[in-house]
Amino acid sequence: MATAAINVQNLTKRYGPILAVDNISFQVQPGELVGFLGPNGAGKSTCMRILTTWQPASSGYAWLAGYDVMYQSMEVRQRIGYLPESVPLYPEMRVREYLSYRAKLKGVERRTRTARIDYCVEKCRIKEVQNRLLGTLSKGYRQRVGLADAMLAAPPILILDEPTSGLDPVQIGETLNTIKELGGQHTVLLSTHILSEVEKVCERVIIINKGRIELDETMKSIAAREPAYIIEVRGPELAVSQFLQEQPEIISVAAVSLGNDLTSFEIKTKDSHDVREELAKRLLTRGWGIRELSVRRVSLEALFSAVVLRRSDSPDEPLPKPLPAA
Amino acid sequence: MASKVGLNRGSSDQLEEHMSTASPNTSSTNPAIASLPLSTTASTPRETAPSTMVDEGPFFSRGIAFAGLFFLFLGAAAVIAKRAIGSERIISEGLGYLFATLGLTLMLYHAITDSSVEVRRGYGAFAVFWFVVAIAFSLVPGPFEGSTDKTVGYYLMQYGIGAGLLSLLFALPFVRHETDESIRFPMLTALLIVGALLILGSTVVGIFKPDFLPGPGIALGLLGLAYLCGYLGQVDTSEDLRYSIAFALGAFGATLIVYALGRAIVPTILYEGPAALRKANQALDQWKVLGRTLVIFAFVLLAIVGVVGKVPIWLRATLGLLGLFGAGIFTLASFQAPVHVQPPPSLVPGGIILTGLGLLYLTVSIGICSDNQFVTLTRRELASYFLSPIGFLVLAAMAAAQWISYFVFILELTDGQPRPEPVVREYGMFILNIFALVILVPVLTMRLFAEEKRTGSLEVLLTAPVNEVPVVASKFFASWIFFLICWIPFGLFLIALRVVADNPFDYRPVLGFYVALAAQGVMFIGIGLFFSALTRNQVVAAMFTALAMIVLLLCTMLRFFPGAFGLPQTFLDAVGRLSFYHMLRDSLAGQLPIRDLALFVSFGLFWLFLAVKVLEARKWS
Numbered sequence: 001m002a003t004a005a006i007n008v009q010n011l012t013k014r015y016g017p018i019l020a021v022d023n024i025s026f027q028v029q030p031g032e033l034v035g036f037l038g039p040n041g042a043g044k045s046t047c048m049r050i051l052t053t054w055q056p057a058s059s060g061y062a063w064l065a066g067y068d069v070m071y072q073s074m075e076v077r078q079r080i081g082y083l084p085e086s087v088p089l090y091p092e093m094r095v096r097e098y099l100s101y102r103a104k105l106k107g108v109e110r111r112t113r114t115a116r117i118d119y120c121v122e123k124c125r126i127k128e129v130q131n132r133l134l135g136t137l138s139k140g141y142r143q144r145v146g147l148a149d150a151m152l153a154a155p156p157i158l159i160l161d162e163p164t165s166g167l168d169p170v171q172i173g174e175t176l177n178t179i180k181e182l183g184g185q186h187t188v189l190l191s192t193h194i195l196s197e198v199e200k201v202c203e204r205v206i207i208i209n210k211g212r213i214e215l216d217e218t219m220k221s222i223a224a225r226e227p228a229y230i231i232e233v234r235g236p237e238l239a240v241s242q243f244l245q246e247q248p249e250i251i252s253v254a255a256v257s258l259g260n261d262l263t264s265f266e267i268k269t270k271d272s273h274d275v276r277e278e279l280a281k282r283l284l285t286r287g288w289g290i291r292e293l294s295v296r297r298v299s300l301e302a303l304f305s306a307v308v309l310r311r312s313d314s315p316d317e318p319l320p321k322p323l324p325a326a
Numbered sequence: 327m328a329s330k331v332g333l334n335r336g337s338s339d340q341l342e343e344h345m346s347t348a349s350p351n352t353s354s355t356n357p358a359i360a361s362l363p364l365s366t367t368a369s370t371p372r373e374t375a376p377s378t379m380v381d382e383g384p385f386f387s388r389g390i391a392f393a394g395l396f397f398l399f400l401g402a403a404a405v406i407a408k409r410a411i412g413s414e415r416i417i418s419e420g421l422g423y424l425f426a427t428l429g430l431t432l433m434l435y436h437a438i439t440d441s442s443v444e445v446r447r448g449y450g451a452f453a454v455f456w457f458v459v460a461i462a463f464s465l466v467p468g469p470f471e472g473s474t475d476k477t478v479g480y481y482l483m484q485y486g487i488g489a490g491l492l493s494l495l496f497a498l499p500f501v502r503h504e505t506d507e508s509i510r511f512p513m514l515t516a517l518l519i520v521g522a523l524l525i526l527g528s529t530v531v532g533i534f535k536p537d538f539l540p541g542p543g544i545a546l547g548l549l550g551l552a553y554l555c556g557y558l559g560q561v562d563t564s565e566d567l568r569y570s571i572a573f574a575l576g577a578f579g580a581t582l583i584v585y586a587l588g589r590a591i592v593p594t595i596l597y598e599g600p601a602a603l604r605k606a607n608q609a610l611d612q613w614k615v616l617g618r619t620l621v622i623f624a625f626v627l628l629a630i631v632g633v634v635g636k637v638p639i640w641l642r643a644t645l646g647l648l649g650l651f652g653a654g655i656f657t658l659a660s661f662q663a664p665v666h667v668q669p670p671p672s673l674v675p676g677g678i679i680l681t682g683l684g685l686l687y688l689t690v691s692i693g694i695c696s697d698n699q700f701v702t703l704t705r706r707e708l709a710s711y712f713l714s715p716i717g718f719l720v721l722a723a724m725a726a727a728q729w730i731s732y733f734v735f736i737l738e739l740t741d742g743q744p745r746p747e748p749v750v751r752e753y754g755m756f757i758l759n760i761f762a763l764v765i766l767v768p769v770l771t772m773r774l775f776a777e778e779k780r781t782g783s784l785e786v787l788l789t790a791p792v793n794e795v796p797v798v799a800s801k802f803f804a805s806w807i808f809f810l811i812c813w814i815p816f817g818l819f820l821i822a823l824r825v826v827a828d829n830p831f832d833y834r835p836v837l838g839f840y841v842a843l844a845a846q847g848v849m850f851i852g853i854g855l856f857f858s859a860l861t862r863n864q865v866v867a868a869m870f871t872a873l874a875m876i877v878l879l880l881c882t883m884l885r886f887f888p889g890a891f892g893l894p895q896t897f898l899d900a901v902g903r904l905s906f907y908h909m910l911r912d913s914l915a916g917q918l919p920i921r922d923l924a925l926f927v928s929f930g931l932f933w934l935f936l937a938v939k940v941l942e943a944r945k946w947s
Contacts, residue, residue: 052789056945070945077791084789088782090706092713100564104702105790113564149786 003066005030005157005187006051011060013046013211020046022211023060028204030156033183035202036191037300039308043211044191045085048161051189052082064157078107081150081186085161087142091135095126095145098134099152106153116152123178124148139166144175151182158188164197176201195301205300207307214307225298229267229276235288237263243286249275262291387439394432401426430492437496441503450504450513453497457520460489479542487545494549494556501560517557518571524550525575525687529582529680536676547683555690563694576691582684584648590673592655599663618660625652700796700803707774707804717808720769724762725815731756732819748835750820751914759816760907763850764875770809771854772868774801775937779862794941802855802934809847813840835914842913845923846906848930850875856933859940882907 006028013021021043028034038044049055051062053073061068067075090098099117108116121127124144129137137145143166150158163179164172180201182188192198198205199219207215233240237257244253244265254266269275276293283290404422408414417425437449468480497513504510528546532539554575561568595602603614625648632645658664693705711717735753739745778784787797820836857870882905884898902908909922 049785054785054789054944073945074791074793077789080789082786082789084782084785086782088786090710090783092710093706101702101706102790104697105699105792107697107791110564110569110697111566114562 003030004028004063005032005065006189007061007063008047008051009061011047011050011062012058013043013050013055014058019211021050021057024208024211024213025060026206026213026216028187028189030187031184033180033188033201033203034190035198035205036189036208037193037195037198037205037304038191038208039193042208044208045161047208048082048159048189048191052080052159053077078153079156081153081155081158083143083146083150083158083160083163085165087146089134089137089142089145091133093134094131095134095137096121096130098145099148102149103152108153116154120148120151123151123181125174125178140168140171143167144171147175147178154186156186158182158186160188160190162192163190164192164194172197195304199300207304209308215303219300222298222300222303226268227295227297229269229279230264230292230294230296231267231279231283232258232262232264232291232293233283233288234262234291235286236261240283240288241265243283244279247275247279247282249278264292266296384440384442384445387436388445390432391436391440394429394436397425397429397432399429401429434495434499437499446500446503447509449496450500450509453493453495453500453513456489456493456496460486460493463489482542483545487549490549491552494553498556498560514557514560517553517560521550521553521555521557524553525578526550529578529683532676532680533585536672539676539679544679544683548686551686551690558694569695572691572694576688576695579684579687579689579691582687583681586673586677586680586684590671590677593665593669593672595655595659597663597665597667597669599659600661601663603660618656622653622656622660625649625656629653699792700800703792703796703800704804707801708807711804711808716773720766721812724766724812727758727762728813728816728819731758732816732823736823748914748916749831750833750835750839751911753820754816754836754839754914755907755911760910763906764872764879766809766812767850767854767875768868768871770805770812771851771858771871772864773858774805774855775859775941776861776864776867780864788941794938798855798859798934798938798941802851802937805855806844806847806851809851810840810844813843832916835916838913838916838918839910841918841923842909845926846909849926849933850930852930852933852937856937856940859937878904878906881905 004027006026008027009025010023011021011025012019012023024043024047036044036047046055050057051064051069053069053076056070061070063069064076065079067079069076093101096117099120100113103113103117121130124147126141126144126148129141134142134145143163147160147163150160160179164175167175176197179188179190183201183203190198190202202219204218205215205222206213237255240263241253241255244250244267249269250267251270252268256264256266258264267275267279274295276295280290280293400417401422401424404414404417405419405426408419408422433449433452436445437452440446463481463484463486465478466481467476467478469476494517497517501510501513501517504513524546528538528543528550532543532547554571558568558572563569563572603611603618605611627649629646629649632649633642635642635645637645692701696702731753734756738752739749775784778787788794817836817840820833824830824833853874854867854871857874858864858867860870861867881901884893885902885905885908888898889895903922903925906926909926912918912922
């Protein structure tokens with residue numbers, strides 16, 4: 001197996017008494033597009049700042065493309081493109097001038113420089129503002145200039161801290177498409193707290209909360225988690241429940257009464273077996289009416305809220321709930 | 327008047343620089359924009375910026391332009407009437423020049439802001455007109471002082487240079503706005519050709535007629551450089567052809583330096599021959615022999631290092647040849663004297679001027695061609711002074727302060743009393759200058775790191791593959807250059823005194839003053855940089871720097887009171903060395919001890935070292 005693009009081992013970062021990142025470990029393979037999820041203040045930005053060599057870790061190791069972030073900082077920096085959360089730009093420079101300056105700084109070869117800047121400008125859709133002063137740009141354009149800057153030297157690893165914050169929905173879609181296209185050629189680590197973005201583009205998601213990794217799974221395996229079936233039946237609740245539990249494929253039944261003889265059942269089956277047609281037939285033969293029959297796959301949102309809420313509900317956490325129940 | 331012309335020239339050079347830094351966009355975008363509708367209209371609608379740029383309407387700037395035109399005609403009429411009739415009516419000639427200048431400035435504003443076809447082409451034609459005027463003035467013969475017959479070039483310095491500069495100033499907005507390549511390209515090429523011809527011509531004539539150099543030589547060389555910068559600022563210099571042009575400029579500059587120094591040194595060495603190594607009694611002087619051996623050794627070393635170094639092949643060959651040539655000349659001169667006629671002195675002023683021009687060409691070329699991180703960063707830092715109003719405000723304030731001290735100095739001079747040299751001391755040590763120096767340093771340096779820390783751009787900068795050392799060095803170097811630029815008016819006023827008022831005085835202490843200022847600048851900027859690196863608040867940085875400057879002023883005060891506060895004399899002596907006031911005063915008196923220079927420079931380097939460590943400290947856990 002090739003060297004992992006990002007390899008983090010037992011990374012911890014304290015700011016004085018505050019524990020920002022707590023002993024996290026993960027690997028990202030070359031070409032992967034990983035979403036780094038977490039509520040505000042979970043330690044995402046801190047983690048990224050350590051990976052970009054801007055800050056030192058309190059303990060633990062991190063290697064990017066096989067280089068240690070602490071001891072081989074220059075080698076690491078030659079291989080990353082970083083978009084920080086606030087996208088600081090020099091307000092007195094013009095977009096194109098800034099990109100040209102950054103390209104020189106990053107050692108983009110003179111003969112390919114113009115073409116490369118053109119390519120990044122095209123990709124990030126900032127052509128129409130390329131002669132404007134950076135100080136006059138809107139947040140969305142600043143984000144895209146930052147993204148173009150991160151891509152300039154065609155680095156193998158891109159670290160993007162909330163690349164879509166401050167964009168309107170159309171721009172979010174376009175930016176995510178750009179990032180998705182980058183996946184494959186580049187390893188992308190993308191932090192955000194907006195779940196739908198991750199669902200759209202990422203192949204893998206890491207959920208971090210209060211400095212700890214709570215979940216590290218590929219989107220495929222999340223999608224392949226056992227689905228639950230929802231069935232709303234008009235009929236005596238007890239009898240229906242009894243009947244459902246007797247079915248051989250079904251392992252668990254949870255009932256919620258909706259009143260007026262209507263009950264919603266959440267059913268889990270063996271081996272993710274899809275039982276909907278069979279079940280409907282059997283229920284109908286008993287003379288019970290079916291109002292709704294649907295499948296509910298495990299969504300990222302459910303996982304996320306579960307993770308975040310569990311953490312803050314646990315007894316060793318004296319803090320109040322950070323998020324309302326979603 | 328001469329000082330005013332000189333001042334204008336200085337600031338227009340900065341304008342060139344400014345334009346060349348803002349350059350790379352315009353050139354390459356035009357073809358890109360032209361091709362945009364073809365490629366994208368079919369697939370997706372062209373995206374527009376949410377806050378699109380709305381032209382502020384041509385009416386405002388056109389109104390300005392008409393006012394400008396009015397003032398230009400008014401001023402020109404006044405000047406021409408004075409020349410034709412011989413007497414002034416209503417508007418004096420000086421006021422006429424002032425009106426004309428004002429009018430041209432307003433028109434330049436219009437040329438820069440209004441890009442509609444007829445306007446920009448009009449200004450293009452205007453630029454051509456001024457160019458023709460410049461040529462005409464250079465060719466019309468006129469009577470030089472003391473001779474009755476008229477000579478070509480009499481009006482060159484008076485009007486030719488100014489008209490040429492005006493032509494460039496109006497040509498630049500034209501090529502910037504013009505989208506029709508068939509018109510834009512000839513204009514750009516004309517800029518290139520004129521610039522190259524001026525540079526080459528002034529050098530060649532200057533080499534054969536050294537008297538030409540101080541005056542027209544410098545002016546034409548600088549004007550040529552301005553044209554060339556105008557050209558290079560409007561094209562994409564990463565492209566091979568344009569890169570080669572910028573590169574050739576640098577090569578030319580380097581050749582000029584080598585030539586000027588070589589011409590000053592080689593004939594003298596060969597004329598003196600082995601006699602230079604002997605004492606008055608013809609005995610061989612061991613120390614001189616040792617010195618000569620070291621020089622030869624240094625040249626051989628240069629050749630060896632050049633040839634085996636990791637540099638491009640042409641540079642290796644050049645360095646090798648240069649080293650061998652130098653070693654050969656010095657060896658030859660140690661044994662015989664092949665030149666029998668005493669060579670005329672060529673270093674002052676011709677050699678110095680040629681070297682200076684060469685250095686300028688080389689610097690511009692390096693700024694454009696080099697991809698070195700230090701050069702790139704320095705360019706950005708220096709440009710940021712000129713891209714914000716702060717830089718110009720500081721320059722204006724410094725020029726005003728120096729003008730006041732010059733004014734007071736002139737008032738004192740005109741009392742008719744003879745006074746001992748160096749007369750410039752009272753001018754340089756005027757209290758306002760010292761005050762301005764103390765204020766200037768925090769103003770220049772407070773922004774450097776504090777601003778970048780506050781906005782977070784330092785994070786972007788240092789997560790790029792850049793080390794702390796070039797970052798600190800470039801920020802220091804750029805502000806040090808700007809610090810010295812702030813003192814240029816000081817010298818320009820003296821040129822006025824010497825040339826216009828025809829008042830010969832000893833100018834050499836002024837050179838010493840600049841050297842002392844440069845050395846002290848290293849320490850001042852170093853201190854400011856360090857405090858700026860400590861905090862993210864500019865005001866705090868400025869306060870600490872000002873405090874440090876006041877402490878240095880206290881060192882000066884202590885030197886006026888020997889035995890002050892019952893402090894031990896050794897301490898007072900040591901602290902007194904840090905008195906920048908006394909060092910400046912000594913330098914204006916013609917004394918420039920190396921130990922003082924070394925002290926200030928080494929202190930400066932110490933603060934820079936600390937600044938690097940402060941930046942690195944974020945990584946210490």
